Amino acid sequence: MAKLIGGLGTSHVPSIGLALDKGLRDTPDWKPFFDGYIPGQDWVKERRPDVAVVIFNDHGNSFFLDRVPTFAVGCAEEYRPIDEGWGPRAIPPFKGAVEFSWHFIDKLVENRFDPMICQEIEVDHGIQVPMELFWGRPTKWPVKVVPIFVNVIQYPVPLPSRCYEMGHVLRQAIESFDSDECFVILGTGGLSHQLQGARAGFVNPEADQAFLNDIATNPTKLAAMSREEYVEMFGSEGAELMMWLVMRGAMDPKGVVRHKHYFVPASMTGAGMIVMENQASATG
């Protein structure tokens, strides 16, 4: 059966991709941010996962308000970068893990999650940036992907506890998938940021640091928080953080934190990373 070898968490701020496009990686504004990801990049190089399940939200690119799926799962052969207004970015398309996607969708529905099923969809910076942060800029991605889209924009957005529960189903799906492939799960978004309203520019480094601790040691506390508490504590767009709970819900209750990184501000966002392993499968 397939094996879950790690849970990663990361921000997916679009300016990170833009900084790479413009060659700003080593400028004073960005170097400390990118350097903090080196241990995460080394971790994926060493552990060589075959499949990355990436939980993120679309940002008004693949989905408009005419149809808003609370949860959507991609099961396409390929996911091309979408035109977000500046033209599609020059990064390779992502190859889909089609068989697993369908298996996961089956497991979701059997467990009373009913996602939208996407056989053809383009993807935005929500998945591009996390992939670039961990795998750099390859000519071809060394992993297949499974995109999970969560609506965190138009209310009602799902409950954080629901995201956590979806993670349990994801774990079950991986461990019942007839394959010898190794999986990682990427929970993405956040950390604190607010792009709209008079409180725009709100960041909360203290809450962000606490989140990076709690996601490892006390995830049930984060899962029990209300959507309003997320917005109050992390800003209107900081509610994205609930997507990390899908990743965390798939991991063992007790996990081992391999790496952690925090940097503020990346553009207007408190940016963070975590690399976790399950105790049972942890190396070294």
Added chain:
Amino acid sequence: MMAQEEDRIPDTPFFDRKRSLRGYRINKMAMGLGDPANRDAFRQNEEAYLDRFGLTSEEKSAVMSRNWREMVRLGGNLFFILKISAIDPVQLTEIGAHQAGMDHDAFLRERLGKK
């Protein structure tokens, strides 16, 4: 309709049913800018492009004056309206500062902790 007065968290708009309905035209117009042909149309004759989406004169004036605070008040969601900045470049932090009613440098310093 002063949506701000009803914010559950001060100065923090929830993009809920009311705002989504209110902002549908503006957001649909902005969503269209993901298509290069529409970006050209916007560049060539902005008002004619806005008219295609049935924007009211209040909405048109908010867009044409790049009044981000007003666009958000009228139900615009930043993820959609940000596409306007692909045509008429402005930094995200400038859009933030505008909404906060702050000078850009002060915004970077006081809200984002930049030195």
